[in-house]
Amino acid sequence: MIEYIKGEISELTPTYAIIECNGIGYMINISVPTFSALENIKTTKLLVHEIIREDTHNLYGFINEQERSLFRLLIGVSGVGANTARMLLSSIAAPQLEQFILSGDHSQLKKVKGIGAKTAERIIVDLKDKIKPVYDALILQQPETNDVFEEALAALVMLGFNRIQSQKTLKKLFDAEPSIKVETAIKKALSMM
DSSP: OOOOOOOEEEESSSEEEEEETEEEEEEOOOOHHHHHTTTTTTTEEEEEEEEEOOSOOEEEEEEEHHHHHHHHHTTSSSSHHHHHHHHHHHHHHHHHHHHHHTTTEEEEEHHHTOOOOOHHHHHHHHHHHTOOOOOOHHHHHHSSTHHHHHHHHHHHHHOOOOHHHHHHHHHHHHHHHHTOHHHHHHHHHHOOO
């Protein structure tokens, strides 16, 4: 299995990139967001998903793990092939696509070429429980107290509390008292959860 390919971009189109690595040019199918990320750069590291069948050997490249993970989930849905998954990721950004699936928004999925009502419903039913909610990074970001916040969060998770719920609780505490100490944050969070 190929995990990633790192090399020089020798050709780039909205649907594929050719990455030269050690004298070999790999043609890698990409989505529009990955294409946008690769424009105006000369070298890259693309995460890869490899599909090998009797009659084909295709590589699909992704700029980040979120996009690759979502691609892998999508191709696991009956009736959704690699090109349909790539079309979905090209039409709807990965974080937004996850939100549509989590909220059960069939209408947004049906706007994508090749996605009918039954396929949209199947994607939502099959993936709703497999996708973890993604929260706005700004909501959870704690720039001044990042180390303290992360230490308190790690402690709560080790104690068996849900990571997302712990983040929300700690966010409230740090918003109210930015200079809070780790021990105090953990004690207050425990009393709030």
